[in-house]
Amino acid sequence: MKKKIIAYNRVETPVLEDLQKKYDVYFYKNIDTKTDPLFLEHLSEAQGIIGLELEVDKELLEHAPHLEIVSNVSVGHNNLDMEQLTERGIMATNTPDVLTDTVADTVFGLLISTARRIPELDQLVKNGEWKTEAIEPEYFGTDVHHKKLGIIGMGRIGQAIAQRAHFGFDMDILYHSRTRKPDVEEKFSATYCTLDELLSESDFICLITPLTPETEGMIGKREFQLMKKSGIFINGSRGKTIVEQDLIDALKTSEIAAAGLDVFEKEPVNAINPLLQMKNVVTTPHIGSSTYETELKMSELAAHNLEAGLNGRKPPNLIDESVWKT
Ligand SMILES: NC(=O)c1ccc[n+]([C@@H]2O[C@H](COP(=O)([O-])OP(=O)(O)OC[C@H]3O[C@@H](n4cnc5c(N)ncnc54)[C@H](O)[C@@H]3O)[C@@H](O)[C@H]2O)c1
Ligand SMILES: O=C(O)[C@H](O)CO
DSSP states (O other): OOOEEEEESOOOHHHHHHHHHHSEEEEEOSOOTTTOHHHHHHHTTOSEEEESSOOBOHHHHHTOTTOOEEEESSSOOTTBOHHHHHHTTOEEEOOOSTTHHHHHHHHHHHHHHHHTTHHHHHHHHHTTOOOSSSOOGGGOOOOOTTSEEEEEOOSHHHHHHHHIIIIIHOOEEEEEOSSOOHHHHHHHTEEEOOHHHHHHHOSEEEEOOOOOTTTTTOBSHHHHHHSOTTOEEEEOSOGGGBOHHHHHHHHHTTSSSEEEESOOSSSSOOTTOGGGGOTTEEEOSSOTTOSHHHHHHHHHHHHHHHHHHHTTSOOTTBSSGGGOOO
16 A cells, blocks of 8 residues: 655655655645644544645644654754654654755845845836936945854854855854864864854854754844944844844844844744835845755655655654664
């Protein structure tokens, strides 16, 4: 009998079609996973889950007695209750590496767009408000090259950001991470420092840690106050790593100059969120990894992980290796 799989939110079409040849696949999108009766029925039979941002918690797992593996189509796995999964011996996997450069490009794109006010000035041109041959100084931006960049979370993506900053833009790099990385320091002439030093000395700050109990709300009122008034803050991690209301306040009181945000406390972001009214805030809808090429690679890797797990092979990207019994 074919194994049963729940596919959720995003599995690229060619990958989904390939899975459909080998398994019974039930694809769901934009449903209430706590109450949807058909979803819960399929979940009760499923051996595998593959997808993006499905909240896999105790309640969901209680409806999934046959589950063997949850394969995230993302590197972030804050949607998974790892304690519950491990306790039940259910494998969980993610998609590191294949998206690293794409996310670093997004973060750097946000950084340049925010510093040079590209979306705001694009609107000005398109609205017919470019009135003088020489644009007025009130529309000038700030330089990116040769400035100081602070990276919080010097992992795979953090290092790809550092590479762009160091080799492409001659920036000075400060970083703060759980551990010091001498190879990174040498490669990008980066300096390790405390979080407070990084916040007070950087011209640009990129946050790119995972969302964990330790990083939840790690950037709030105190941290924004430590930043330079000319400071530009970029968040590519998860919305909940910052206290969003404190960011709003810091921008309103000019505690910092501007922000570039790919992620929000609540997604999709609420249309009345004050951040959306601010000219000095550049936003994108959580598209860090969303290019055709990279999303396909993520789906392929997630399917590879899923199929390994379902067929008795160790998935290459097991998050908690302790569940693998040889
Ligand atoms: N915006 C997007 O679309 C998008 C896309 C991919 C990843 N992400 C986010 O980026 C995160 C990082 O991805 P990665 O592949 O670089 O992961 P990674 O594990 O390689 O790197 C994470 C880094 O954060 C550091 N870190 C963890 N806790 C910390 C703390 N309390 N203080 C300082 N540093 C801390 C770790 O030491 C590590 O160096 C993901 O977990 C995800 O949340 C977002
Ligand atoms: O963590 C990731 O891979 C991304 O945020 C998914 O979109």
